[in-house]
Amino acid sequence: MFDPGHPVERGIWGLHLLPLLLAPWLFGANRDWIWPWLLTAGMLSTVAAILFCRFDARRHQHIQERGRLLGFAWLTIMLLLVLSLVLAPWLGLADVRASLRTTLMLGGMGLHTGVLGMLCHSRRRLRWTLMAIFINGAVLAMTGLAVALSGLDWSLLGIQLDPVNVARAPFINRNHFAGYLAICGALGFGLLCADLNSHSYPETWGQRFRNVLVLLLSRKLFVRTLLVVIVIGLIVSQSRMGNLAFGLALAVVGAVAVWRWRPLPPGLVPLVASIFVIDVLLAGSWFGLDRLQQRFRETTVLASAESGLAGDSLQIPVRPATPTGTEPSDSERVRVAASSFKLLSGHWLLGVGVGGYRAAFGEFKPDSVLLHYQHAHNDWVQTLVERGLLGMLMVLATLMFAVHACLRVLTRRDDKLLRGSAVGLLTAYAVVGTHALADFNLQIPAYLWLVHVLLALSVNVLALPERSMVKLS
Numbered sequence: 001m002f003d004p005g006h007p008v009e010r011g012i013w014g015l016h017l018l019p020l021l022l023a024p025w026l027f028g029a030n031r032d033w034i035w036p037w038l039l040t041a042g043m044l045s046t047v048a049a050i051l052f053c054r055f056d057a058r059r060h061q062h063i064q065e066r067g068r069l070l071g072f073a074w075l076t077i078m079l080l081l082v083l084s085l086v087l088a089p090w091l092g093l094a095d096v097r098a099s100l101r102t103t104l105m106l107g108g109m110g111l112h113t114g115v116l117g118m119l120c121h122s123r124r125r126l127r128w129t130l131m132a133i134f135i136n137g138a139v140l141a142m143t144g145l146a147v148a149l150s151g152l153d154w155s156l157l158g159i160q161l162d163p164v165n166v167a168r169a170p171f172i173n174r175n176h177f178a179g180y181l182a183i184c185g186a187l188g189f190g191l192l193c194a195d196l197n198s199h200s201y202p203e204t205w206g207q208r209f210r211n212v213l214v215l216l217l218s219r220k221l222f223v224r225t226l227l228v229v230i231v232i233g234l235i236v237s238q239s240r241m242g243n244l245a246f247g248l249a250l251a252v253v254g255a256v257a258v259w260r261w262r263p264l265p266p267g268l269v270p271l272v273a274s275i276f277v278i279d280v281l282l283a284g285s286w287f288g289l290d291r292l293q294q295r296f297r298e299t300t301v302l303a304s305a306e307s308g309l310a311g312d313s314l315q316i317p318v319r320p321a322t323p324t325g326t327e328p329s330d331s332e333r334v335r336v337a338a339s340s341f342k343l344l345s346g347h348w349l350l351g352v353g354v355g356g357y358r359a360a361f362g363e364f365k366p367d368s369v370l371l372h373y374q375h376a377h378n379d380w381v382q383t384l385v386e387r388g389l390l391g392m393l394m395v396l397a398t399l400m401f402a403v404h405a406c407l408r409v410l411t412r413r414d415d416k417l418l419r420g421s422a423v424g425l426l427t428a429y430a431v432v433g434t435h436a437l438a439d440f441n442l443q444i445p446a447y448l449w450l451v452h453v454l455l456a457l458s459v460n461v462l463a464l465p466e467r468s469m470v471k472l473s
Contacts, residue, residue, distance in 0.1 A: 002052055080387070098355035123465075265416075350388040406426045416467075
């Protein structure tokens with residue numbers, strides 16, 4: 001057994017992070033021949049951590065105590081999924097094989113995430129975990145920008161990706177690309193908050209000059225620059241909901257941080273304002289902000305026209321499918337989500353089974369919907385349909401636990417890193433919840449895996465000792 005901080009223990013932590021960081025680079029692991037290999041690697045590192053790492057220190061005990069409720073919620077979710085599989089002959093699950101496959105994936109992600117939470121047993125380890133995810137997202141943004149702006153025609157693992165003028169690589173869908181970047185940008189915002197000074201002092205011009213030099217050589221400038229890259233990647237993706245979710249989450253959580261963070265860091269409000277002014281308006285004007293605005297205007301015009309047609313009792317026109325495959329219209333997405341509630345008939349308690357939406361929806365698809373749908377284009381609706389009322393309640397309970405833990409950190413913990421990390425996690429939760437209203441990012445393994453990790457880290461920001469306590473010990 002190796003103690004915390006031992007080189008072998010640090011190496012296991014790095015290997016444990018590797019599958020999580022690699023997943024978005026392989027089409028978001030959204031292939032049945034990709035995610036099992038990544039999850040197998042994660043399980044091997046999980047077994048290695050259990051066999052060779054010592055988890056009996058006081059810091060581990062605090063994490064275990066604070067994480068009991070979250071662990072209980074996850075176990076309850078898994079028990080409900082297993083119960084639905086056992087009762088499949090009587091419940092009439094839509095696709096038993098898909099449900100079994102998804103249950104195994106969720107179980108593996110949960111085990112991997114739990115061990116990662118135990119390996120993040122120090123403030124330094126927490127910072128580097130968040131930093132690794134953030135930097136990975138920034139490099140993803142650079143890759144997507146390079147491919148989109150250069151017009152390259154490239155392939156990955158034998159799959160040809162056609163050149164497009166929007167950023168999406170290495171994801172196939174730009175909305176999944178934008179959703180992942182928005183989460184990474186939220187964590188970057190939290191890391192910047194963690195480096196804010198708690199107090200402002202009168203300064204001479206010499207002190208200000210030295211502070212500028214320190215800033216140019218500091219971690220803060222590095223994080224701030226990468227956050228600009230991520231925001232540009234979001235804009236060039238032209239994902240309406242991805243950009244809206246990031247901006248709305250930043251504004252709401254920024255307001256919550258101003259309300260709950262005491263003493264209030266003087267630089268918090270300017271930081272939030274600078275992201276909107278510098279990143280979105282100035283940098284975005286060079287990289288296609290006008291095209292994103294045009295997409296929003298087209299959405300508004302289309303929605304107005306369709307509502308007028310509906311008022312005249314006329315059928316809303318449906319965008320036909322093309323050989324290359326087009327994105328469904330906004331009205332069609334709404335019809336699909338609304339029609340999905342019919343799947344709850346006879347399955348309201350445990351749902352039609354995780355992963356069974358594709359098989360179940362065909363029977364209830366309206367005649368006005370011409371495209372084939374594997375997902376509901378609304379993760380909240382699909383979660384309710386597949387897991388039923390009990391499963392949905394447990395998912396909401398898990399999310400509420402994580403949000404409550406982060407809010408407690410903002411109010412009760414006197415540590416900049418823990419508070420900043422809590423702000424980043426809250427922003428990420430808001431991004432996930434908002435984007436889930438119009439897309440199906442939670443059906444992408446890389447995205448879902450990252451959400452598991454972020455929920456687990458809410459325990460760490462609540463349980464880890466503050467910096468002053470670390471110095472005293």
